[in-house]
Amino acid sequence: MFVVMAQDQLIIIAILAFSMGMFIWGRWRHDMVAGASLLACILTGLVTPEDAFSGFSHPAVITVACVLVISYGLQQTGAVDVLTQRLLPSSAGPTLSIFALTALAAVLSGFMNNVGALALLMPVAIQIAVNQGLPPGRVLMPLAFGSILGGTMTLIGTPPNLIVSGFRDQAGMGAFGMFDFMPVGVSITLAGVVFVGLLGWRLVPARKQADTASFETGTYLTEVRVMADSKAAGMTLREVEAKLEKEDAQIVGMVRGEMRVIAPYSRRLLRADDILVIEAEPESLGAALATVGLKLEAEVMAENMPDEPVEAEADKPANEAADKVTKKAAGKSTTRMNRRGRPVAVKPERTPPSVLARTGEQTAKKSTGKTDGSGDGKDTDSGKEAEESKGPSKHDELVIQELVVMPDSPMLNRTASDIELRTRYGINLLAVSRQGRRSVKRLRSTPVQGGDVLLMQGVPEAVSGFANDYRCVPLAERDIRVPVKGQAVLAGSIFLIAIALTATGVLPVAICFGMAVLAYMALKIVPPRSVYTAIDWPVIVLLGALLPVAGAMASTGTADVLAQAMLDWVAQGNPVVALALVLIITMTLSDFMNNAATVAVMCPLAISIASQLGVNPDAFLMSVAVGGSCAFLTPIGHQNNTLILGPSGFKFGDYWRLGLPVEIVVVAIGLPVLLWAWPL
Missing domain, CATH: 3.30.70.1450 (Regulator of K+ conductance, C-terminal domain)
Structure with missing residues (x-):
């Protein structure tokens, strides 16, 4: 039996086959291949020029971009460190850590959007990878797969479940309930999480991020202060050292008042305002501070430091301020007041030209009361200049x-x-x-x-x-962060509000996450200049370019023809075989098409097949729901797979090594449970 296909159907199959081959070959970066596929569809007339870039406005693309920014903000503020310490085992090996994280992602995904669950835990996974000395992908792929599996348990866990429920309602059978998906969803989630968390993670290829820094600066020595409200106040040095060791940091000295201790006694009780000299890796510096609530001594001094000399001179005669600048430039010694109000001598030095020029310019402006030759002679700008000379204010971007x-x-x-x-x-x-x-x-x-x-x-x-x-x-920019007190709670609260709005259906996920990103920028949780660097743009291009290509596969009827041909050739009237084929075909199409588009194509077909065979259509609709969510072979099958592509350094062909065994587990467990929960 041969299937007659139209010309446009043959063309889209050829383009997709060529694209898959290029993805697997890996010679071109994935966004280049996706762009080439889109251009081929445009040139062959499968996608109109007007719709060529419609994929970039798709909610999935916006959601992925926003998730990357939110994830960056949660990591930078130290919220991830708090979550790691409280919810995950602190002294476990890689297998238990990955299993616990995967299980947590699955549980969260059952009651919130699975993209949101991944966004919350992705920074935690990266931190676990660092602590365990693993490539990030070996933690991120199990996390992504666990979040996908968990989304199959409830109506709100993943968009395909909502779409399937809508088709059932349109067919006159009523919508599925909140927990109708649980029998099948819980079964495949338990089996999948156990397999992935305990064994499967070892199948993930070890890749490094493409932008990993190529230099090593060694450990840093830095001073931190024990604040009055710090956890460290009242603890012994030994207790603090035990907590710092978990973040690869150690205490090498201590200062109390005017006394400096090189090898402090381990049972010495720490007091407020004690200063510790700690040695830490640059990437773990922020986590070390957050562990026991320490604060950088430089920041404490900056907050308590008196106004600068230039500001103090704002109301002095211009010639006196100019004389002081001249003395500094000539190397004359000066006297300053320290924090305790005592005079201290400052070593003479030559002021660098850039500072001298700035100071002279300010002095000239103060003496004339004008700026750039304009004004009416009033000293309108002296206060402004003094304000600018203070250094960074709380509104500046540090x-x-x-x-x-x-x-x-x-x-x-x-x-x-x-x-x-x-x-x-x-x-x-x-x-x-x-x-x-x-x-x-x-x-x-x-x-x-x-x-x-x-x-x-x-x-x-x-x-x-x-x-x-x-x-x-x-040096090249690296992810070195120092948590700001209160921002971790603020960042986490904003994110949870966005998740709540999504879970209750008040607003779509893309809108909620977009609002969260805007709030992060407005509150300086993520500095505006860092927003665009936090987004992995090749991933955005990949997703935005392939969505119209996937749409062409549906609009040309290619998906319908392929699915119907497989059922006619293989099922041959057997309802159990037909149910298995619907599940497998939906999973396969979802690996290369947007899952929402796949479910929209397969639901009418599933209802039609059940009607022709005279069996319960609910079992077929449930198989579509499961297959539409369980896309593990490619990075484009599910948004969660796409999200981990950049941070893991994966290639297009890396997913099937763990994804294929997981899909086999889903079919092996899901098919019997489907037949039990929804008898034909």
Whole structure:
């Protein structure tokens, strides 16, 4: 028996076959292949030019982009660290950790959108991978598959379930209830999570992210203060060290008042305002601080520091302020007041030209009361200039940047106090990395040496100005974060509100997540300049380009022809075989088409087959619901598969190694349960 296919159906099959071959070959990046497939459909007339880029406005694309930003925000604020500590085993090996995370994702997905569940736990998975020394993909793929499986348990767990329920209602049989999906959903979820969490994760290829940093700076030495409301206050050093060790950090010194202790007694009780010198990896620095509620000493000093000399001079005669600038430029010694109100001598130094120019310009403006030759002689801008000289305000966008001190830097053998780093530049020295050598001197009194790596915090322009003045080279940007108190709770609350709005059906998931991203930007949880760097754009292009291609497969009737041909050739009137084929065909189509489109194509076909065979259509509709969700062979079959593509460094052909065994488990467990729960 031969199937007669129209020309456009043959063309779309050829394009899809060529695309799958290119994806598996891996020579071209996946977004290039997707773009080529879309262009081929346009040139052959399968997709009109007007609809060519309609995929980029699809809710799935917007959702994926928003999830990536939200995930970044949860990770940067330390909310992920709190979640990891409270919900997952702290001292487990990789198998138990992956199993627990996969199971948690499955449970959450049953009662919230499975994309949202993955967004919540994806940063946790990355942290577990780091702690266990695993490639991120070996934790992220089980997490994604667990969230997909969990979504099959309830009506709201995944969009295909809602679509199937809608088709049943349109057919006059009424909509499915909230928990009608549970018998089959729970069975395949339990089997799938056990397989993936205990054994299957080992099948995932070990890949590294393409943008992984290619340099190693070693550990950082930094100072942290025990705050009055810190968990560490009242704990012994030994107890604090035990918690820090879990984040690969250790205490190497302590300062109490004017007393510096190089090897502090392990049973010494910590008090408020004690300063600890800790050694930590750059990526784990933020988690180490969040563990016991410590705060960077540089930030404490910045909050308590008096106004800068330039601001104090705002109301002085212009000639006196100018004289002071001249004295600094000439290397004259000056006297400043420290935090305790005592006079301290400041070593003479030559003010870098950029700072001198800025200060002279401010002085000139104050003396004339004009800006750029305009004005009426009133001192209208002096307050503004003084305000600008304070350094970063709470509204400024702060960055954390690593700077390498060059061998000919003017800063050699000088300290942060010598150059008045905070006063003149408005930036904080958070930590120093000096490979092979350890020092427990106070950071502000540690002489800088060539090759040191300085961890600086400040507004981008100020950090760049310092780097230019003192010949420091910035390293490539890395994910080094210092949690801001209160932002973790704020970020988590916004995300949970978005999830609640989605789960109750108040607004679509794309709208809810878009609102959450806007709130993150407005509240500086994710700085506006970081929003677009948090999005993996090749993944967005992949999804946006292939959605019209998948639509062409449905609009040309190719999916209907292929499904009907398989049923005619193989089922041959046997309802059990027909049920198995509907499940397998739906899973296969969903691997290469959007799952919502797949379910929309297969539901009418399933109802028609059940009617022709004279059997219960509910079993066939349930098989469509399960097959439409369980797409594990490709990154384009489900949004959750797409989300982990970039962070895992996967190729298109990496998914089937774990995905094929999982789909076999789904069919082996799901088919008998379908026949039991929904008898034919």
